[in-house]
Amino acid sequence: MSDPAPATTDRPGQVASATPPAPGRSRRRLSDRGLAVVFISPALLLLLGMSVFPLLWALYLSFTDYSATRGGPARFVGFGNYTAILTSAQVHQRALTTLIYVVGAVTLQTVLGFTIAYLISRRTHGRGLLTTLFLVPMMLSPVVVGLFWRFMLDAQFGVINSMLGSLGLGQVEWLTRQRTALVSLIMVDTWQWTPFIMLIALAGLTAVPRYLYEAASIDRASEWFRFRTITLPLVWPLLLIAVLFRAIEAFRLFDLVYILTSGGPGVSTETLSFHVYKVAFLGFNTGTASAYGILMVLVVIVLTQLYLRYLNKLKEG
Amino acid sequence: MAVSVDKAVAAGPARDRPPRVRRRGGRGRGRSLLEVVLLTVLAVVMLFPVLWMIETSIKENRDVYAIPAEFIGFTVTLDHFKDVFVAGDGGRSALSVAFLNSVVVAGVSTVLATVLGVPAAWAYSRFTLRAKKDQLFFILSTRFMPPVVVVVPIFLMYRQVGLIDTKLGLILIYAAFNVPFTIWMMKGFVDEVPAEYEDAAMLDGYTRLQAFWKFTLPLLVPGIAATAVFALIFSWNEFVFAIFLTSSDSVRTAPPAIAGLIGGTTVDWGLVAAASVVFALPVLVFAYLVRRHLVAGVTLGAVRR
Numbered sequence: 078m079s080d081p082a083p084a085t086t087d088r089p090g091q092v093a094s095a096t097p098p099a100p101g102r103s104r105r106r107l108s109d110r111g112l113a114v115v116f117i118s119p120a121l122l123l124l125l126g127m128s129v130f131p132l133l134w135a136l137y138l139s140f141t142d143y144s145a146t147r148g149g150p151a152r153f154v155g156f157g158n159y160t161a162i163l164t165s166a167q168v169h170q171r172a173l174t175t176l177i178y179v180v181g182a183v184t185l186q187t188v189l190g191f192t193i194a195y196l197i198s199r200r201t202h203g204r205g206l207l208t209t210l211f212l213v214p215m216m217l218s219p220v221v222v223g224l225f226w227r228f229m230l231d232a233q234f235g236v237i238n239s240m241l242g243s244l245g246l247g248q249v250e251w252l253t254r255q256r257t258a259l260v261s262l263i264m265v266d267t268w269q270w271t272p273f274i275m276l277i278a279l280a281g282l283t284a285v286p287r288y289l290y291e292a293a294s295i296d297r298a299s300e301w302f303r304f305r306t307i308t309l310p311l312v313w314p315l316l317l318i319a320v321l322f323r324a325i326e327a328f329r330l331f332d333l334v335y336i337l338t339s340g341g342p343g344v345s346t347e348t349l350s351f352h353v354y355k356v357a358f359l360g361f362n363t364g365t366a367s368a369y370g371i372l373m374v375l376v377v378i379v380l381t382q383l384y385l386r387y388l389n390k391l392k393e394g
Numbered sequence: 395m396a397v398s399v400d401k402a403v404a405a406g407p408a409r410d411r412p413p414r415v416r417r418r419g420g421r422g423r424g425r426s427l428l429e430v431v432l433l434t435v436l437a438v439v440m441l442f443p444v445l446w447m448i449e450t451s452i453k454e455n456r457d458v459y460a461i462p463a464e465f466i467g468f469t470v471t472l473d474h475f476k477d478v479f480v481a482g483d484g485g486r487s488a489l490s491v492a493f494l495n496s497v498v499v500a501g502v503s504t505v506l507a508t509v510l511g512v513p514a515a516w517a518y519s520r521f522t523l524r525a526k527k528d529q530l531f532f533i534l535s536t537r538f539m540p541p542v543v544v545v546v547p548i549f550l551m552y553r554q555v556g557l558i559d560t561k562l563g564l565i566l567i568y569a570a571f572n573v574p575f576t577i578w579m580m581k582g583f584v585d586e587v588p589a590e591y592e593d594a595a596m597l598d599g600y601t602r603l604q605a606f607w608k609f610t611l612p613l614l615v616p617g618i619a620a621t622a623v624f625a626l627i628f629s630w631n632e633f634v635f636a637i638f639l640t641s642s643d644s645v646r647t648a649p650p651a652i653a654g655l656i657g658g659t660t661v662d663w664g665l666v667a668a669a670s671v672v673f674a675l676p677v678l679v680f681a682y683l684v685r686r687h688l689v690a691g692v693t694l695g696a697v698r699r
Contacts (some may be wrong), residue, residue, distance in 0.1 A: 116513035127570030128536040131547035216681045218631035220649040221670040239463035329540040332633040370543030
C-alpha cells in the first residue's frame with residue numbers, strides 16, 4: 078500500500094508516454110493529500126460527533142453526581158462513582174451472570190457451529206443450499222428472535238413444552254424460574270449465533286488445500302490424525318477470530334435480554350448491559366450509569382484490542 | 395427439502411466420480427449416513443422456530459393457543475397479515491406506519507453511510523497517510539461500543555439539540571454505526587481494484603478525482619451494493635437506539651413497534667408472528683442477494699476469504 082503517485086514515475090515504460098511536466102506533478106501530489114483529507118474527514122467528523130464526543134461526555138459525567146431527571150448543576154464527586162460500582166455486590170453478581178452467559182453461549186456456539194460446518198464441508202452436494210438454510214437465524218433481528226422464543230418457551234401454551242408433553246416429559250418453566258431463565262437465554266442466543274461460527278468455520282474449512290488430505294491418505298493417516306494435524310491447525314486462527322468477535326458481541330448484548338426476560342425472574346438474567354440500562358433509565362443516576370458504562374467500555378476496548386491485534390497477525394501471517 | 399435431496403444423493407449407489415479413498419468399504423458409508431442424519435437433525439432444530447413462526451402467522455387465534463400444539467391441519471387465515479397493515483377502523487395501522495419509518499430511517503442512513511464511507515475507504519486504500527493503521531483500528535473499535543453505554547450521552551446530547559424522537563436523530567446515529575463497517579468492507583473491495591488503472595488514466599491527462607470517478611467507481615459498484623445491503627440490514631434490525639431515542643408512533647421504527655405488541659395484558663401472538671414475518675422477509679431476501687459476501691459482511695469487513 079505505497080503511495081502510487083511516485084511509483085508512476087519510477088516505471089520506465091510509462092515515463093516514455095506523455096508524462097505531465099514536473100510542476101504539474103508536484104501540484105498533483107499536493108492535491109492528493111487534499112483529496113485524502115476531503116474524502117476522509119467527513120466520515121471521521123461523523124464518528125467524532127456521534128461516538129467519541131458522547132463517550133467523552135460520559136467520561137465527564139462519570140465524575141459527577143448528575144441526574145438526567147433531577148436536573149440542576151452537576152457536582153464533582155471524583156472517583157466516588159467508580160469506587161461505588163467496583164465495590165457493589167450487585168455489580169459483582171451481574172458480572173458473574175454476564176460471565177456465565179458469555180462463556181456458556183460462546184462455547185456452545187463454537188462447538189455446534191464448528192460441528193455443523195465440518196459436516197457440511199464433507200458433503201459434496203447441496204452445500205450452498207444447506208449453508209443458506211442454516212444462516213437464517215443469524216439474519217433475524219434480536220427483537221424477532223426474542224419475541225418468538227418467548228412465545229415458544231411459554232410455560233402454558235408454548236410449543237416446546239407441548240412437544241415435551243407429547244414425549245411424556247415434564248413441563249419446564251423456561252423463563253419464569255431463576256435457574257432455567259439464564260439457561261434459556263444462553264439457548265436462544267446459541268440458536269441465533271451458531272450460524273455465525275458455522276459460516277466462518279466453513280470459510281476456513283473450504284480453504285484447506287485438498288492436496289494435504291490426499292497426501293495424508295497416501296500415508297494411510299487415520300481420520301482423527303488428519304483432523305488433528307491438518308484441519309484443526311488450519312482452521313483454528315479463523316475460528317478464534319469468530320470466537321473473539323462473538324464474545325465481544327455477547328458482552329454488549331442488551332436487546333435479547335430486554336425482550337426475552339427483562340432481566341428476570343428476580344435479577345437472574347440481568348447482564349451488565351441490562352443493569353446499566355436500569356441504573357440510567359429507571360434509577361436516573363446518570364453519573365453512576367456513566368461510570369458503569371465507562372468501565373464496560375474499558376472491557377470492550379481490551380477485548381477489541383485483542384481481537385484487532387490477532388486479526389492483524391492473521392492478515393500478515 | 396434440500397436435506398432430503400442431499401441424503402438421496404449421498405446414499406445412492408450411482409456416482410459419477412470414482413469413490414474417494416476415504417470412502418472405502420461399508421464402514422465409510424455407514425459413517426456418511428450417520429453424518430447426513432446428524433446434519434438433518436441439526437437443520438430441523440435450527441429451522442423449526444422459523445417454520446413455527448410462519449405457521450403461527452397463518453393460524454386462527456384458537457389454533458395459536460391450542461394445547462397440545464397443532465402442527466398440521468389448522469385453518470389457514472391471512473387475517474393477521476391484514477391486521478399488520480390495516481387498523482381496526484380501516485385506516486393505516488400503527489405497525490404499517492412503523493414499517494414505513496423503518497424504510498425511511500434505514501434507507502437514508504445507509505445512503506449517508508455509503509456516501510461518507512466509500513470515498514474514505516478509497517482514500518485509505520490509495521494514499522499513504524500518517525498512522526493509517528491506527529486510524530483504521532480506531533474507526534472499527536467505535537463500532538464495538540456497547541449501545542446501552544453510548545445511548546446515555548447520546549440521549550442527553552439529543553435532548554439538548556432537539557433530536558430526541560426525530561427520524562433525523564436515528565438516521566445520524568445509524569449512519570455513525572454503519573460508517574466504520576462501510577469503510578472496512580469497502581477498503582477490501584478497493585484494494586482489489588489495481589491502482590494502476592488510476593495511474594494510467596492520470597497519464598492520459600485525467601486528474602486523480604476524475605480517475606476515481608470515471609474508472610475506479612464503476613468497478614466498485616457491485617461491492618458498494620453488497621456493502622449497502624449489509625448496512626441496510628443492520629439499521630433495519632437495530633433496536634436499542636430506536637427504543638431509547640424515539641417514543642411517538644409517527645417516528646418509531648418497526649423493531650420497537652413490534653416489541654410494543656407484547657406490552658399489554660393479553661398478547662396477540664398471531665399478530666406478533668405476522669408482523670415478524672413481514673419484518674424479516676426483506677432481510678432474508680437481501681441477505682440471499684449478498685450471500686457471497688456474508689463472511690466479510692458479518693465480521694464487519696474484517697475477515698475476507
